[in-house]
Amino acid sequence: MGKVTGFLEIDRQDRKYRPASDRIRNFKEFIVPLPEEVIRDQASRCMECGIPFCHDMKGLKGCPVNNQIPDWNDLVYRGEWEQASKDLHSTNNFPEFTGRICPAPCEASCTLNIVDSPVTIKSIECSIVDKAWDNGWIKPQINQNRTNKKNRNNWVWPSRACSCSTISQSRS
Numbered sequence: 001m002g003k004v005t006g007f008l009e010i011d012r013q014d015r016k017y018r019p020a021s022d023r024i025r026n027f028k029e030f031i032v033p034l035p036e037e038v039i040r041d042q043a044s045r046c047m048e049c050g051i052p053f054c055h056d057m058k059g060l061k062g063c064p065v066n067n068q069i070p071d072w073n074d075l076v077y078r079g080e081w082e083q084a085s086k087d088l089h090s091t092n093n094f095p096e097f098t099g100r101i102c103p104a105p106c107e108a109s110c111t112l113n114i115v116d117s118p119v120t121i122k123s124i125e126c127s128i129v130d131k132a133w134d135n136g137w138i139k140p141q142i143n144q145n146r147t148n149k150k151n152r153n154n155w156v157w158p159s160r161a162c163s164c165s166t167i168s169q170s171r172s
């Protein structure tokens with residue numbers, strides 16, 4: 001836990017959307033990212049709960065891909081963005097998608113949602129992966145031993161997308 005009193009001192013702040021009148025004219029990004037220092041402050045609000053409900057233990061209500069949310073919140077607070085990216089990608093192959101369009105059951109499950117002010121987990125996730133792309137920390141992982149066999153995977157997205165990617169990389 002980076003800042004013990006973070007959740008007491010800092011209010012929740014989240015990304016805004018560009019006005020609809022702009023958005024209907026193109027297909028560009030419509031979510032306005034928060035500055036790095038604001039994301040760091042938001043990450044410091046995480047209490048690193050002894051029982052992190054955001055994480056979805058035993059299939060309850062948190063993150064469906066079991067992202068290790070308190071861990072990367074702490075890393076972002078400390079400025080260790082590359083390590084945060086590795087931690088995030090250890091459970092989630094496509095945080096650039098989930099950081100934008102996931103309904104964020106992690107935030108609904110966050111302990112701070114007791115007072116309607118959960119940690120802005122989805123925005124922090126998106127910032128981690130955007131920074132990783134900007135810095136070239138994400139590289140193609142091409143399997144050199146592909147069998148060309150097909151795999152039909154009917155699991156529910158985002159688990160489906162992640163599992164397809166993982167299976168593809170792990171075939172030998």
Ligand code: SF4
Nearest residue numbers: 046047049054110111
């Ligand atoms: S439930 Fe909220 S405050 Fe607790 S560890 Fe998860 S993100 Fe942090």
